[in-house]
Amino acid sequence: MNKTLIAGLLLTGVMILVALIGPLFAPYELDDQVKIEYIVDENGEGYVIAPPVAPSAKYPLGTDQNGYDLLTKLLNGAKYSIFLSIGIALARVLIGGLIGMLLGYFSKESAQAKGGSSIWSVLNGIPIFLIVWLIMIGISINPHASAFEMSIILAAVLLIVGVPSVATTVKAKTMVIREKQFVTASQSLGASGWKIIRSHLFPQMKESFLILFVQEVILTLTLFGQLALFHIFVGGTTMYPDPTEYHSRSNEWAGLIGSGRMNFYVNTWIFYIPLAAYASLIIGFHLVSKGLEKRYGKMFAKYSHL
Amino acid sequence: MPKAAQLTFIVPAIILFIFLFAVMPVLLHTDPVSGSFQLSWKAAAGTFTGYFSGIENGESFRFYAGENEYSFWEWIGPFFLNSFYYVSAAGIAGTAIGIFAGIYFAVSKAGWMKGIVDFIGSLPDFVVVLLLQFGIVLIARETGVVLFEVATLNSDEPAVMLPLIAMIIIPANYMIRNVAMQMSLTLKEDYIGNAKARGLGRMYIIFFHALPNVLPYIKGDLHKLMGIIMGNLFIVEYLFNNNGISMLIFTNAFSGHGYQYDIVVNGLLAFLVLYGIGYAIIRAFLFALGKVFLR
Numbered sequence: 001m002n003k004t005l006i007a008g009l010l011l012t013g014v015m016i017l018v019a020l021i022g023p024l025f026a027p028y029e030l031d032d033q034v035k036i037e038y039i040v041d042e043n044g045e046g047y048v049i050a051p052p053v054a055p056s057a058k059y060p061l062g063t064d065q066n067g068y069d070l071l072t073k074l075l076n077g078a079k080y081s082i083f084l085s086i087g088i089a090l091a092r093v094l095i096g097g098l099i100g101m102l103l104g105y106f107s108k109e110s111a112q113a114k115g116g117s118s119i120w121s122v123l124n125g126i127p128i129f130l131i132v133w134l135i136m137i138g139i140s141i142n143p144h145a146s147a148f149e150m151s152i153i154l155a156a157v158l159l160i161v162g163v164p165s166v167a168t169t170v171k172a173k174t175m176v177i178r179e180k181q182f183v184t185a186s187q188s189l190g191a192s193g194w195k196i197i198r199s200h201l202f203p204q205m206k207e208s209f210l211i212l213f214v215q216e217v218i219l220t221l222t223l224f225g226q227l228a229l230f231h232i233f234v235g236g237t238t239m240y241p242d243p244t245e246y247h248s249r250s251n252e253w254a255g256l257i258g259s260g261r262m263n264f265y266v267n268t269w270i271f272y273i274p275l276a277a278y279a280s281l282i283i284g285f286h287l288v289s290k291g292l293e294k295r296y297g298k299m300f301a302k303y304s305h306l
Numbered sequence: 307m308p309k310a311a312q313l314t315f316i317v318p319a320i321i322l323f324i325f326l327f328a329v330m331p332v333l334l335h336t337d338p339v340s341g342s343f344q345l346s347w348k349a350a351a352g353t354f355t356g357y358f359s360g361i362e363n364g365e366s367f368r369f370y371a372g373e374n375e376y377s378f379w380e381w382i383g384p385f386f387l388n389s390f391y392y393v394s395a396a397g398i399a400g401t402a403i404g405i406f407a408g409i410y411f412a413v414s415k416a417g418w419m420k421g422i423v424d425f426i427g428s429l430p431d432f433v434v435v436l437l438l439q440f441g442i443v444l445i446a447r448e449t450g451v452v453l454f455e456v457a458t459l460n461s462d463e464p465a466v467m468l469p470l471i472a473m474i475i476i477p478a479n480y481m482i483r484n485v486a487m488q489m490s491l492t493l494k495e496d497y498i499g500n501a502k503a504r505g506l507g508r509m510y511i512i513f514f515h516a517l518p519n520v521l522p523y524i525k526g527d528l529h530k531l532m533g534i535i536m537g538n539l540f541i542v543e544y545l546f547n548n549n550g551i552s553m554l555i556f557t558n559a560f561s562g563h564g565y566q567y568d569i570v571v572n573g574l575l576a577f578l579v580l581y582g583i584g585y586a587i588i589r590a591f592l593f594a595l596g597k598v599f600l601r
Binding site: 125126127128129130131134135137138139141142143144145218221222225226229230257261265268271272275278279282283286290 | 320323327328330331332333334335336337342343424425428429430431432433436440443529530532533536537540541544545556559565570581585
C-alpha cells in the first residue's frame with residue numbers, strides 16, 4: 001500500500017462512517033430552528049440572536065438562513081451523497097462492464113483500428129448534466145414523491161446516461177486482451193465465449209474495474225454538484241416563491257452548496273462549509289483512485305528513455 | 307463507413323436528439339395540484355410539431371422574457387459572440403498551454419507543480435470556479451483590493467478576466483494531464499532510444515520525434531476536450547452571470563407562460579453551431595502546430 005492509497009482510504013472511510021452513524025451524533029434535530037430572540041446577559045447588555053447564526057460553541061458550524069443547524073444537516077445528508085454515488089457507480093460498472101465485455105469479445109472489429117478518431121466520439125461533446133437537467137426539471141421541483149423516491153429516480157436517470165461511456169471503455173480494453181495468446185489457446189481448447197469472459201478476460205481486468213468504479217463515484221458526485229447549481233437536488237427541490245428560494249429536501253451535500261451558493265459575500269460559512277465537506281469527499285475518492293493506479297501501475301512499468 | 311457518410315448520418319441524429327430531449331420537460335412533469343408524476347405524450351407531440359409549423363410565420367423564433375415578447379434573432383447575435391469569444395479563447399489557450407506544459411511535465415520532475423495540477427484536476431469544474439470567486443472575495447475583504455469582478459451585476463461592469471481564467475484553467479488542466487501521459491508513453495518507445503543513440507539533442511527528439519506521435523492522440527481526444535469546454539461554458543456563464551448562449555437558454559427556459567420549447571431548441575442549436583466552430587478552430591490550431599513540427 002502506498003501513502004496516497006492509505007490517505008484516500010482513511011478519508012473515505014471516515015466519510016462513510018459519518019454517513020452510517022452521523023445522524024446519531026447530530027447536536028440538534030432536523031426541524032430544530034433558531035428563532036429571533038432578545039437576550040440580556042449578566043452584565044445587563046442586551047443583544048439580538050437572529051438566524052443565520054455564525055459558527056460558535058453552541059452551533060459548531062453555524063446555522064443557515066432559516067436557523068437550521070448546519071452540522072445536523074450535513075450529518076443527515078451524508079448518506080445521500082455517499083451511498084447514492086457509490087450505488088450509482090457500482091451499478092454503472094456492473095451493467096456497463098458486462099455489456100462492454102460482451103461487445104468487446106464478440107465484436108468483429110479489430111483492436112488495431114483504434115487511435116483514429118471515430119465520428120461517434122462527437123457524443124462526448126454533449127454535457128451530461130444538460131441531458132439530466134432536461135429530464136429532471138419537470139419533476140424535481142416540489143414533487144409529491146418522498147426524498148428517497150426522488151433519489152431513486154435520479155439514480156436511475158444517472159445510471160442510464162452513464163452506462164454507455166463505461167461500456168465503451170471496457171469494450172476497448174476487452175478488445176486488446178482478446179488478442180492475447182492465452183485467449184487463443186483457450187478458444188482452441190474449445191472454451192465457450194462466456195467461459196473465456198468469466199475466467200480469462202475478467203480476471204485480467206479486475207484492477208481496471210476497481211479504478212473505473214472509483215472514478216465513476218467521482219463523476220457521479222460531480223454531476224450531483226453541477227445539477228445542484230441548476231436547482232436539481234438529490235431527493236428533490238423545495239421551491240418557495242416570492243422571493244424564489246430553492247432548498248434541498250434530503251440535505252445532500254451538493255444540494256446544500258446549491259442552495260447556499262449566493263452566500264459567499266456575507267454569511268460565508270453557509271456556502272463554504274458544505275463546499276469543504278463535498279470537496280474533501282471528492283478528494284478522498286480521488287486519492288483512492290490515484291493510489292490504486294500507482295499500486296497497479298508498477299506491475300508492467302517500462303522506463304523512459306529521456 | 308466513409309467519414310462523409312458518417313457525418314451526414316450523425317449531424318441529423320444529434321439535431322433530432324436535441325429536439326427530443328428539449329421536449330422532456332413537457333413530456334415528464336409533476337401535476338401542479340397533486341404533485342404526482344404525469345406523462346403527457348399529446349402535449350409533447352403538440353410542442354414538437356408546433357415548432358415546425360411555427361417556423362414559417364416566425365412564431366418559433368419569438369419568446370417571452372418576463373412579460374415582454376422578443377425575437378430570437380435580435381438577441382442571439384451578442385449572446386453568441388460572447389460565448390464564441392470564451393470558447394475560442396479556451397480552445398486555443400487551453401490546447402497551447404496543455405501541450406507545452408504537458409511536454410514539460412513529461413520530461414521533468416516538476417513535483418509540486420504536478421501536485422497542483424493533479425489537485426485542480428481532481429475537483430469538479432464548478433468547485434474550481436466557486437473557489438476562484440471565493441478567493442477574490444477573501445482577498446478583497448482582507449486587503450480592500452478587488453482584483454477582478456466576481457460576477458456581472460450590471461452591464462457596465464461585466465466580469466471578463468475571471469470567467470476567462472476559469473474557462474482556460476479547466477481544459478488546460480485536462481490537456482496537460484493527457485499530453486503528459488501520452489508523452490511519457492511515447493518516450494518509452496524504441497525509436498526514441500534509437501534517436502538518442504544517434505546523438506540527437508534532447509529538445510530535437512522531444513519536438514521532432516515524440517511530439518508528432520503525440521499529436522494524433524490529441525486530435526482523437528478533441529471531442530472530449532470540446533465536451534469539457536462546452537460543459538464548462540454552461541457553468542461559467544451561469545456562475546458569473548455572463549450573457550452567453552447558455553444563459554439565454556436557462557433564464558428563458560421557464561417564463562411566466564410556462565416552459566418555452568422554442569427558445570431551448572434554438573439555443574441548443576446555436577450551441578451546436580458554436581461547438582462546430584470551436585472544434586474547427588482547435589483543429590486549425592493543431593494543423594498549424596503540425597506544420598511546424600512535422601516534416
